[in-house]
Amino acid sequence: MIVGIDLGTTNSAVACFRNGAPELIPNALGELLTPSAVSLADDGQLLVGRPARDRQSTHPAQTATVFKRLMGTGRTTQLGRHTYLPEDLSALVLASLKRDAEAYLGAAVTHAVITVPAYFNDRQRKATRRAGEIAGFTVDRLINEPTAAALAYGIHDRQDREPFLVFDLGGGTFDVSVVEVFDGVVEVRASAGDNRLGGEDFNDVVMRLARETIDPADALAGGARADRFEAVWRAAAERCRRTLSEAEEALFRIVWDGKEHVATLTAHAFEAAAEPLLHRLRDPVLRSLRDGGLRSDSLSDIVLVGGATRMPIVRRAVTRLFGRFPNASLHPDHAVALGAAVQAGLKARDAALEEVRLTDVCPFTLGVAAADHDTFGNLHHDVFVPIIERNSVVPLSRSHGFQTIVDRQTKIQFQIYQGEARRASDNVLLDTVEVAVPRRPAGEVRADVRFSCDASGLLEVDVTIPITQQTFQRVVSEGDGDADTLDARRSALAALKIHPREAAPNAAAMARAERCYESFLGDQRERIGQMVMAFQAVLDRQEPHAIADLRRELEAMLDAMEGERFL
Structure with a gap:
């Protein structure tokens, strides 16, 4: 079975497509959103989700959050004696969602469509794919978050729609996509964003x-x-x-x-x-409209997605930017997961989606570093030569020809970059491909470089030397995603003591009680302390019915103290 997953900075969610519609799957606590948090408990167990998030204020050194912002950077997080890469922490969240889905659906869940910010670069996308594989999924596709939201919005009534803009401001990232729906095709015309704004x-x-x-x-x-x-x-x-x-x-x-x-x-x-943050929302919007060849008054709708769009200051900023009120009909926290489930249904060839197709775009320009002569004959190095321009519809393949620049040159090195800067070194280096060429005078040996980008935004490079008829092929990789490495990291995570799904409600209640104990004073603090001691005693006796009864009593007391619980 295949599911769709919104792997978020603050919260994550999992959904499936069945009975002709996308459906959100509750976690072990009965909640539709699982906080993207991991914490090391005192007994050495790893807690994931709300139990982990509630320990953030009481045990910050043992708790990790917002690690999505570190994806693809190689930076590590220390929890106890263990060191985790961002994709390891993300894999723990994904594995928790996998267990929830299997418990809810009553079947093994082996495949997933996982969402990523539209402006995630190649390294970040590969890190996300690895996280899914470490968690035990076959990742069938990565889909851009605003594209997923557009799917949820675009197919709910199966009507054609003139170009509309998806404004996706989540906990850690901001994405914009211009989308059009016609004859069952959901077409993304342009995407832009800011990975450090949320x-x-x-x-x-x-x-x-x-x-x-x-x-x-x-x-x-x-x-x-x-x-x-x-x-x-x-x-x-x-x-x-x-x-x-x-x-x-x-x-x-x-x-x-x-x-x-x-x-x-x-x-x-x-x-x-x-x-200053509100001002940063403007540039990605303008870039997406410019790349899509549209004016703001030609948009049929502005659709808000992401929990941060609940803020009135954001809605007012969007209203001022477009001169009209945005559309908030989609649930801001659920839309991306529901759209991912639609894409999962498309992958599974669900009969209810037979007439729906999706086209997406490559959000970054992809090219190589080269040397070139100016009009005075001077040679300039570090020149970025685009091969696939940003917002080109994927999947696609483009080629560009290059020539040797030195007599009797024996090899050509192609450094592959992703970005928009004129100087190649100011962009993101993805990989380096080096090919041998015959010794000839400068300019006589040609190399044709072909970039092929798939629907998940991953890149394959082919270099052909026509004079020798040799072709060199490379799937771009930063070098740490091989099968042996993935297996080793999956085994290492499996060896850790992961908190059992069935005990998650107890861990969540205890973590919340400890946080509330620190937040209140006087009689309220004393009541919490007494209730926690009683709950610990019931847990030690391991009587399921008594545990459940006292847990409900504890949660009711905390609800009354805190008012409506926020997520």
Whole structure:
């Protein structure tokens, strides 16, 4: 069976396509969103999802979040004695979603369509694919997040639509795609984005505003204590930002060293402080319209996707940018996963989707570094020569011819880059291909370089030397995705103690109670402490019915204290 997965910065979700429609799959807690968080518990078990996220403020050194932003960088995260790459942490989240799907569907789930930000480069896409493979999936396709959202929006009533724009602002990334639907074809005309812009950056704004009023004297002294304070501070900032999405003012509140610190923040001050972030939303929108050959007034709709689009300041910014109100009919947190499930249904050739087809684009320009002469005969190196221009429809294949520049040259080296800069070295180096050529005078030996890009945005390079009829082929790779490496990392993760799915509700309740204990004072804190001790005692007795009853009682008490729980 195949599923669609939205692997998000803040939250992830899994969905399937059955009975003619996409369907979200709940996790072990009965929730449709699983926080993209991993935490190492005191007993050495790895917690994933809400149990992990609730430990972020109490155990920041043992908890990892927002690791999607590190995909493809090779940077590692230390949890206890183990070191994890971002794709390892992502694989733990994906494996948790896989177990949830199998429990819900009652069948083995072996294949997946996984979403990525439209502006993820080749390294980031390969890292995402590896994460899926480490988790035990065969990754049939990577699909751009706004493209997935467009699928969810574009097929729900099977009507043709003039070009519309998908505005996708999530927890860590921002994507824009211009899409058109006609005769059952969902066609992406252009994509653009910013991989370092999302809800987390707006949380940073709230944190800076709060620091103008609240500043515990030793909070920034460094070390583990400062790390814990930062986690508490960030959690309070997210709660405050979400409240500002529904009210004109909100309380920023933390408990530190037994003292309560409170500041009142207004929506007006938040919007003024976030103006630089709001301005960054403009450039990707303009680029996507320019590449798609459209004006904003020719768009039939502006569709909002991603949890961060709930913020009124973002909706006002979009309204000002386009001169009209955006469409918020899609659930901002569910649209991408539902679209991924539609793509999974297309891969499985579901009968309900027989007349639906999808075309996507390559979001970056792909080319090689070359040397060229100017009009005065001077030779310039590090010149970027595009072979596949950004926003070309994929799958596609393009070629470009090159010649030797030195007499009796014995080899040609092609450095393959991804990006838009004029100087090749200012772009992202993907790989290097070196080919042998016969010794001839400069200009007599030609090399034809062909780039072929598939629907997932992955690249294959062919270099042909016509004079010798030799062809060199390379699937572009940064060198760490071979089968042996994947097997070794999959085995290493399998050897760890992963918290069993059935025990996730208990771990989540305990982690939430510990976080609330630190957040409240006085009688409320004492009540939480007593309830936690009672819950631990029931857990030790291993009586399932008693555990379930007391867990519900604990959660009801915490719900009453916290009000409506945010996700």
